[in-house]
Structure formats: structure tokens, C-alpha cells
Amino acid sequence: MDPDxxxxxxxxxxxxxxxxxxxxxxxxxxxxxLSGFDAHDPFFTLFTGETHLLVSGLEYGxxxxxxxxDSVSRYADYxxxxxxxxxxxxxxxxxxxxxxxxxxxxxxxxxxxxxxxLRERDIGVEAETDGVLTGIRATKTDAEIESIxxxxxxxxRAMERAETLLREASVEDGLxxxxxxxxxxxxxxxxxxxxxxxxxxALDETIVACGIDAADxxxxxxxxxxxxxxxxxxxxxxNKATNYHADMTRTFSVGEPSARARxxxxxxxxxxxxALAAVEPxxxxxxxxxxxxxxxxxxxxPTLRENPATETGFIHSTGHGIGLDVHELPRLAPGGAExxxxxVITVEPGLYDPEVGGVRIEDLVAVxxxxxxxxxxxxxELVL
Amino acid sequence: MDPDxxxxxxxxxxxxxxxxxxxxxxxxxxxxxLSGFDAHDPFFTLFTGETHLLVSGLEYGxxxxxxxxDSVSRYADYxxxxxxxxxxxxxxxxxxxxxxxxxxxxxxxxxxxxxxxLRERDIGVEAETDGVLTGIRATKTDAEIESIxxxxxxxxRAMERAETLLREASVEDGLxxxxxxxxxxxxxxxxxxxxxxxxxxALDETIVACGIDAADxxxxxxxxxxxxxxxxxxxxxxNKATNYHADMTRTFSVGEPSARARxxxxxxxxxxxxALAAVEPxxxxxxxxxxxxxxxxxxxxPTLRENPATETGFIHSTGHGIGLDVHELPRLAPGGAExxxxxVITVEPGLYDPEVGGVRIEDLVAVxxxxxxxxxxxxxELVL
Numbered sequence: 156m157d158p159d160x161x162x163x164x165x166x167x168x169x170x171x172x173x174x175x176x177x178x179x180x181x182x183x184x185x186x187x188x189l190s191g192f193d194a195h196d197p198f199f200t201l202f203t204g205e206t207h208l209l210v211s212g213l214e215y216g217x218x219x220x221x222x223x224x225d226s227v228s229r230y231a232d233y234x235x236x237x238x239x240x241x242x243x244x245x246x247x248x249x250x251x252x253x254x255x256x257x258x259x260x261x262x263x264x265x266x267x268x269x270x271x272x273l274r275e276r277d278i279g280v281e282a283e284t285d286g287v288l289t290g291i292r293a294t295k296t297d298a299e300i301e302s303i304x305x306x307x308x309x310x311x312r313a314m315e316r317a318e319t320l321l322r323e324a325s326v327e328d329g330l331x332x333x334x335x336x337x338x339x340x341x342x343x344x345x346x347x348x349x350x351x352x353x354x355x356x357a358l359d360e361t362i363v364a365c366g367i368d369a370a371d372x373x374x375x376x377x378x379x380x381x382x383x384x385x386x387x388x389x390x391x392x393x394n395k396a397t398n399y400h401a402d403m404t405r406t407f408s409v410g411e412p413s414a415r416a417r418x419x420x421x422x423x424x425x426x427x428x429x430a431l432a433a434v435e436p437x438x439x440x441x442x443x444x445x446x447x448x449x450x451x452x453x454x455x456x457p458t459l460r461e462n463p464a465t466e467t468g469f470i471h472s473t474g475h476g477i478g479l480d481v482h483e484l485p486r487l488a489p490g491g492a493e494x495x496x497x498x499v500i501t502v503e504p505g506l507y508d509p510e511v512g513g514v515r516i517e518d519l520v521a522v523x524x525x526x527x528x529x530x531x532x533x534x535x536e537l538v539l
Numbered sequence: 540m541d542p543d544x545x546x547x548x549x550x551x552x553x554x555x556x557x558x559x560x561x562x563x564x565x566x567x568x569x570x571x572x573l574s575g576f577d578a579h580d581p582f583f584t585l586f587t588g589e590t591h592l593l594v595s596g597l598e599y600g601x602x603x604x605x606x607x608x609d610s611v612s613r614y615a616d617y618x619x620x621x622x623x624x625x626x627x628x629x630x631x632x633x634x635x636x637x638x639x640x641x642x643x644x645x646x647x648x649x650x651x652x653x654x655x656x657l658r659e660r661d662i663g664v665e666a667e668t669d670g671v672l673t674g675i676r677a678t679k680t681d682a683e684i685e686s687i688x689x690x691x692x693x694x695x696r697a698m699e700r701a702e703t704l705l706r707e708a709s710v711e712d713g714l715x716x717x718x719x720x721x722x723x724x725x726x727x728x729x730x731x732x733x734x735x736x737x738x739x740x741a742l743d744e745t746i747v748a749c750g751i752d753a754a755d756x757x758x759x760x761x762x763x764x765x766x767x768x769x770x771x772x773x774x775x776x777x778n779k780a781t782n783y784h785a786d787m788t789r790t791f792s793v794g795e796p797s798a799r800a801r802x803x804x805x806x807x808x809x810x811x812x813x814a815l816a817a818v819e820p821x822x823x824x825x826x827x828x829x830x831x832x833x834x835x836x837x838x839x840x841p842t843l844r845e846n847p848a849t850e851t852g853f854i855h856s857t858g859h860g861i862g863l864d865v866h867e868l869p870r871l872a873p874g875g876a877e878x879x880x881x882x883v884i885t886v887e888p889g890l891y892d893p894e895v896g897g898v899r900i901e902d903l904v905a906v907x908x909x910x911x912x913x914x915x916x917x918x919x920e921l922v923l
Contacts, residue, residue: 182566194757195744196866212843213855216755231847236873240647240668263624267654268647268666282652284624341739348736352729357741360579371600373578459596463615471597482580489620 157223158188158291163202166260166287172279173256174203175287178247178269184479185262185288187398191223199247200224201254209250212236228253244272251278262288286484293476293484294497299399300521303477303499304530306394306401307519309354311533314405316350317343317363317388321409322539326382331409340365340376343388351392362389362404369406369513372471372505382410385420385512385537387505391481400481402501403531404517409539412512419506419514420537426450426504427516430473430487434502434520434527440491444473447504456506460489467508474501477519498522499530541607542572542675547586550644550671556663557640559586559671562631562653568863569646569672571782575607583631584608585638593634596620628656635662646672670868677860677868678881683783684905687861687883688914690778690785691903693738695917698789700734701727701747701772705791706923710766715793724748724760727772735776746773746788753790753897756855756889766794769804769896769921771889775865784865786885787915788901793923796896803890803898804921810834810888811900814857814871818886818904818911824875828857831888840890844873851892858885861903882906883914 163175177200179186181193190200190208198218199209205225210218215229228250230236235246247269251259258279261270263286270280295303324331324338331338340363347361364376366384380386389404406420426447433446448460448469457468472488475481477499485492487500494500500522505515518531547559561584563570565577574584574592582602583593589609594602599613612634614620619630631653635643642663645654647670654664679687708715708722715722724747731745748760750768764770773788790804810831817830832844832853841852856872859865861883869876871884878884884906889899902915 212847212850213757216850217757234847236843236847238874261651263652264650265652266648266666267645267651267664268649268668270651270654271666280651282650282655284652345736345739348741349733352732352736355725355729357732357743359741373597373601459620463596463618463620466596466600490622 160189160202160291162291163287164204166283166285167202170260170281170283172258172260172281174201174251174254174259176201176251176259176261176265178261178266183264184292184483187479188292189288192218192221193398194218199250201251201256203254203256207254209247240268240272244269244276248273248276248278260287262286289484292478294495295478295499295521296497299478300497300499302394302397302399303401303519305397306356306392306399307403307530309351309356309394310390310392310401310403311531312354313347313350313390313392314388314403314533317347318405318407318539320346321380321386321407324380324409326409329381329383331380331382337379339379340368343380344376347388347390351390355395356392357395358390358392362387364513366512367509370507370509370511372507372513372515380409383408383412385412385416385514387513387515389515389517391477398479400477400479401530402477402481402517402519403533404503404505404515405533405535406514406516406537407539408537411538415511416514417537419511420516422450422454422456423504423506423514423516424535427502427518430502430504431518431520431527431529434494434500434522435525436494436496436522439493440473440485440487441489443487443494443502444489444491447473451504451506468506469504470507471505474503474517476500494522496522496524544573544586544675546675547671548588550667550669551586554644554665554667556642556644556665557587558635558638558643560584560635560643560645560649562645562650567648568676568867571863572676573672576602576605577782578602583634585635585640587638587640591638593631624652624656628653628660632657632660632662644671646670673868676862678879679862679883679905680881683862684881684883686778686781686783687785687903687905689781690740690776690783691787691914693735693740693778694774694776694785694787695915696738697731697734697774697776698772698787698917701731702789702791702923704730705764705770705793708764708793710793713765713767715764715766721763723763724752727764728760731772731774735774739779740776741779742774742776746771748897750896751893754891754893754895756891756897756899764793767792767796769796769800769898771897771899773899773901782863784861784863785914786861786865786887786901786903787917788887788889788899789917789919790898790900790921791923792921795922799895800898801921803895804900806834806838806840807888807890807898807900808919811886811902814886814888815902815904815911815913818878818884818906819909820878820880820906823877824857824869824871825873827871827878827886828873828875831857835888835890852890853888854891855889858887858901860884878906880906880908
């Protein structure tokens with residue numbers, strides 16, 4: 156699926172620059188998207204209307220076969236092997252001049268040393284902070300949405316396996332027991348990851364956080380799981396073939412949790428529905444976020460919108476775009492821009508307090524021409 | 540294990556700078572090492588002799604608990620939430636001024652937009668291309684070597700599982716058959732990854748490449764595996780708890796391969812032994828690489844040293860340091876610097892040609908006070 160790069164053409168025309176350059180490995184999703192190439196070590200992708208790669212000899216054969224570039228050059232074409240940083244800058248400048256480039260736009264996170272090296276060689280380099288490629292990536296083709304949908308199906312099977320472990324657990328002295336041993340965050344996480352791997356999906360991290368761990372939205376969780384406390388399970392796998400992600404969170408409790416946790420769960424389900432009802436083209440990410448803040452603030456709970464320094468309550472944004480990156484544009488947060496058809500976003504309100512624990516419910520949603528399609532097919536049930 | 544940062548102190552004193560700043564997420568290993576903190580989204584680590592973190596409110600609690608920083612600030616301390624790039628630069632400048640910093644050294648790959656934003660606010664920013672932190676990371680503590688050793692043990696069990704699949708396979712029409720189905724690169728890779736996951740190790744990629752796929756050193760391999768052709772299996776897992784890696788390659792053939800492939804295998808085993816014999820403190824990475832090139836060139840095979848444009852023969856470097864990154868310092872390549880006790884490196888000569896296939900043998904080695912210790916405990920046997 157070749158990307159539609161017309162917005163990059165317009166951007167360069169407006170900026171008056173000859174080209175857009177990326178210097179990164181493929182873990183940088185803009186690099187992967189623009190080059191269509193997967194490499195561990197940094198390489199260069201130049202866009203001038205056409206796409207030109209500059210790679211080491213080691214990557215040359217594969218880049219010619221696998222990338223979407225119109226041309227591929229290798230370091231040796233510019234008499235460079237493993238040399239000094241100055242020689243590398245010289246090679247890069249020669250490559251740019253060969254392609255008629257004397258002024259560049261680059262991503263905000265373009266490496267400083269490369270930029271300064273080119274500037275010393277009279278090539279203009281300006282970082283653009285609009286995230287033009289990241290912006291292009293936000294709008295998915297049907298094929299990209301299909302990849303995300305596939306990842307979400309694998310995600311649901313993995314969540315099912317985790318939920319089954321919790322359901323099968325017995326309780327002794329407030330601890331969950333499975334197969335005669337304590338059921339820990341680590342054991343549940345491993346089962347989730349194996350379930351994903353069996354479906355050719357992978358992930359960097361999985362959150363299985365209970366009690367006070369769950370009160371910190373980015374705590375991965377560790378140790379024994381306990382009954383009557385909320386357990387937040389947040390899984391965001393990557394399809395290993397396509398590199399597209401899915402993302403879903405459910406909160407469970409084995410046995411009834413505290414009245415406060417139950418109240419928070421119901422409120423969070425309500426906040427999620429309010430957000431989903433707000434999602435349609437033309438609405439901003441900030442407006443969707445506001446819909447969540449309204450629900451929580453009306454119930455008297457603290458939010459970052461009301462108090463930027465709060466450490467409890469609703470202390471993150473409502474959601475984020477998802478695709479080649481787990482977190483990408485658009486943002487459902489203060490300043491979040493207009494939603495458009497083809498955006499794929501998470502909607503994930505949550506509440507946190509070490510005194511209560513954590514609650515989060517997250518669905519994956521595609522913005523359509525007239526609203527949104529929920530790509531998530533998984534029940535919401537707090538008490539197992 | 541707190542790092543020894545005295546070399547960073549000296550570097551700053553020599554450069555006449557007040558601090559060293561990293562703006563990256565924890566997938567940047569310098570960031571992970573300096574901060575001792577694991578986060579998905581970029582954050583700032585400032586070293587001034589002490590280590591100071593600047594993180595979003597979302598990461599604040601966890602950063603205080605988990606990082607090795609002497610102080611942790613959050614965006615809200617500088618009246619910043621999700622704002623414009625200019626506001627972010629303003630926040631960062633204020634944070635630096637608060638810590639008495641008016642001139643910075645930063646890594647070569649420091650984000651250009653952040654650097655330019657600080658320069659506009661009269662803070663000096665210079666990229667250092669020595670890789671001072673990467674250099675510090677090259678020398679491992681005993682605890683770090685222990686982590687790498689653990690990862691290598693998991694790696695050997697995973698390689699064993701792969702080798703067993705190959706040994707158990709029958710051959711029909713030149714194709715390997717296992718459990719009544721074609722044995723593919725993908726199936727072997729999945730078994731390797733599950734074996735690693737069961738030992739709490741993960742990996743981004745695994746190479747299981749047969750025949751012409753194996754002739755490209757970075758081709759991951761795909762499709763059915765064939766008898767009488769070399770199968771290169773290269774596995775580089777990460778310990779999920781410590782983030783340290785191991786790395787090992789073996790080349791197998793189910794049934795005798797071509798005479799040429801056998802000759803290449805023996806030569807590669809010889810080249811690896813020559814390299815291992817050369818490894819000791821004071822010897823340069825280039826000298827170890829030369830020992831491999833000598834073996835190959837004496838046998839009349841092309842190398843990049845002899846012909847920088849060759850696409851066949853020995854077309855990569857001899858090895859690399861390994862630790863938080865799969866590829867880090869020192870380099871066993873042209874220009875590779877002196878080896879020191881505590882370096883952990885791979886030694887991985889190989890030969891490639893679409894006409895013959897690929898052969899690579901790779902061991903993992905720690906440089907000791909008087910030579911080296913091979914951390915690899917796995918046989919070398921071409922024909923299964």
C-alpha cells in the first residue's frame with residue numbers, strides 16, 4: 156500500500172525546500188512509512204517528489220528488493236565505508252547535491268549532528284514541528300485499518316486468555332491462586348504474550364496491574380494479584396508482518412471491589428460512552444477529551460484540565476491515534492486537532508488514586524465519514 | 540547497578556559545558572542508562588554531576604520511584620502541559636537555567652528542533668560525536684556481564700529448540716517436513732520466540748534464512764526450508780527484566796550442502812578462531828577484523844577491506860559490542876578502537892553469495908584482563 160504523499164509535496168512547496176530527509180532506523184515510524192523499508196541501523200530517506208534511499212552496503216540488496224524507494228544508493232557509491240563523522244556528513248551532502256537538494260525540511264527529532272554537518276556544508280536544514288509525515292500517517296487507508304483490525308482480533312484472544320486465568324483462579328487469604336500457585340502479574344502477562352505470539356503478534360510491554368500498581372497508569376504491575384481489588388489489563392500488540400498496532404484495556408476484579416472502585420468503574424464506562432458519542436469528523440480531539448473531563452468533573456473528581464498538578468483522578472489524556480506507533484496523531488487531549496475519516500484512535504478514560512486503585516476502559520475506534528466505528532469486540536464486565 | 544559516570548564528568552570539564560542533556564524515550568539506551576528509567580514517550584535527562592529528570596505528570600510518580608535520578612521535575616512545575624513546541628522549548632530552557640546550565644553537550648542524535656529551540660534562547664548546544672555515554676556503556680560491570688550471560692543461556696535453549704526441529708525433520712522433494720507439514724522459516728522462528736518468552740526474554744527479530752535468503756546477511760528468511768542448503772539462524776534476545784542482550788549465530792544444513800558451502804563453513808570457523816585468538820585488551824577492533832579478513836583473503840575470497848563495492852564474500856564487519864543495544868561499541872571493524880576489559884563483543888565472520896548461500900558463525904565474548912572469555916556454550920555442527 157503506497158502512501159499518499161501529496162501533503163508532503165505541498166509542504167515542501169510551501170516551505171520552499173528541495174527535499175525532506177529522514178536519518179533514522181525503522182523503529183522511527185516516519186522512516187518506515189516513507190521508505191517502506193525495515194532496518195535496524197539508521198539509514199537515509201530523501202523525498203523530493205520521488206523517494207531515494209542511502210544505505211550501507213549491508214542493506215543494499217535488501218533495500219533494492221524490499222523498499223518502496225524509486226532509487227537506492229549505497230555508502231560505497233560515495234566512497235564511504237565506516238569513517239569519521241565528518242566523512243559521513245560529506246557523503247550525505249554529496250548524495251543531496253546529486254539529487255539537486257540545497258535546502259531541506261527534516262523532522263523535529265532529526266539528529267543534530269547530521270543537521271549541523273550539513274549546515275556547515277551550506278545545505279539549509281530546518282526542523283519542522285508540524286509533524287508533516289506523522290500527520291499524513293494519521294489518516295489510514297482501508298488496508299491499514301484492516302491491519303489494525305487484525306491486530307485487534309489477536310488482542311481480543313489474548314485478553315480472553317488473561318480473563319480466563321482470572322476466572323479460573325481461587326482465592327486464599329485474599330490472593331489469587333491458579334494451578335496451585337499464586338497468580339502474578341508476570342504469569343498473566345506471559346500468557347498474554349504467548350497467545351499473541353501464536354498469532355504472529357508481538358508487544359514490548361503489557362500492563363497487568365493490581366491495586367496500588369494500577370493507581371499509576373504506566374506501572375506495568377508486578378507480584379501476586381489480589382481479590383476484591385481492580386486489575387487493569389492494557390494490551391497493545393503489534394502485527395509482526397505489517398507493524399500495525401491495536402490497543403485495548405479492560406479492568407477486572409475477582410470478587411466485588413470497594414464501593415468507590417465500583418463507582419469509578421461505572422463513571423469511566425459513562426465517560427467512554429460520552430467520548431464515543433462525541434467522535435465524528437470535524438470534532439476536535441480536545442472536544443472529545445472535554446466530554447470525558449465533563450463526566451468526571453460533574454461527579455466531583457479531579458482532572459488535569461481542572462488542576463494541572465493533580466496526582467489523582469483523571470491524570471492522562473483521553474486517547475491517541477494508533478498505527479505504526481502505539482501513540483501517534485491525532486491526540487484526544489488539550490490542543491488535539493480535528494478528527495478526520497480514516498483516523499484510528501483509542502478512547503481510554505480512567506481514574507487513579509493509591510487509596511482506591513486504578514480503573515481504565517479502552518476501546519479502539521476508526522473515524523468514519525459520519526461518526527465512528529468501534530473496532531473493539533470485547534465485553535465490559537468488572538466483577539469476575 | 541549505578542553507572543560509573545566519571546568519564547562524563549571529565550568530558551564536560553574538557554568541553555567547558557555545564558551539562559549533558561538527553562531528550563529521548565527509553566528505547567534510546569543512553570537515555571535508559573543515564574536515567575535508569577523506562578518510559579515509552581520522550582523525556583529529558585540532564586547530567587551536571589548529578590542527574591535530573593524532567594518528565595510529564597503521567598510519568599512523575601513512577602520516575603520518582605524507579606529512576607536513578609537525584610531529582611525529578613514534572614512539566615507542570617514549569618507551567619507546561621500539552622502546549623506548542625515553543626512552550627516546550629521555553630519549559631526546557633527554564634529547567635536548564637534552574638540547574639545553572641547555559642551550555643550543553645548533547646548526543647549526536649539529539650533532536651534538532653530541541654537544539655534549535657534552546658539556541659534561540661541563548662543556551663549553547665553542541666552535538667558530541669564521540670558517543671561519550673555509548674563509550675561508557677561499552678565497559679560492563681560484573682552485574683551487567685551476568686545479565687548478558689543469563690540472556691545467552693536463554694539464547695542457547697532457544698537455539699537448541701530450533702536445531703531439534705531441523706534434526707527431527709524428514710525430507711521430501713528437497714523440502715523439510717515436520718509434523719506432516721513443510722517446515723518454514725516462520726515456524727522455526729516462532730518456536731525460538733516462544734522458547735525465549737518462556738524464559739522471560741524477547742526479541743524484535745530472528746533470522747532463520749535458508750539458501751538464497753541466507754546470502755543476504757540481514758534477510759530474516761521466509762518460506763519453506765530446504766535440505767542440502769545452509770540455514771543461518773541468528774538469535775539476539777533481550778532479557779525483559781534487565782534489557783541486556785545476547786547474540787549467537789549457527790549455520791546448519793540438513794544433509795550435506797555443496798562442497799563450496801562446506802569449504803566456506805570450515806573457513807568461517809577458522810576465521811572465528813583467528814579473531815578469538817586476537818581478542819585481548821589493547822588490541823583494536825580493527826586488528827581483530829583484520830585477522831578475519833586475512834583468513835578470507837588468503838583463501839582468495841572477496842572482502843569489503845579489499846573491495847568496498849563487493850556484494851559477495853565477507854560483506855560486513857567482524858562484530859560489535861552488545862549490552863542494552865544489540866549493536867553498540869566497540870566495533871570490530873575498520874577504525875574500531877582498542878578493546879578493554881569489560882567489553883562484551885560478538886565475533887561473527889561470514890560469507891555470502893547468492894550462488895552458494897550464506898554461512899555465519901557467531902560467538903559472544905567478554906574481554907578480560909588478559910584475553911577473553913567465550914560466553915557461548917553451544918556446539919558448531921554444520922550437517923544435521
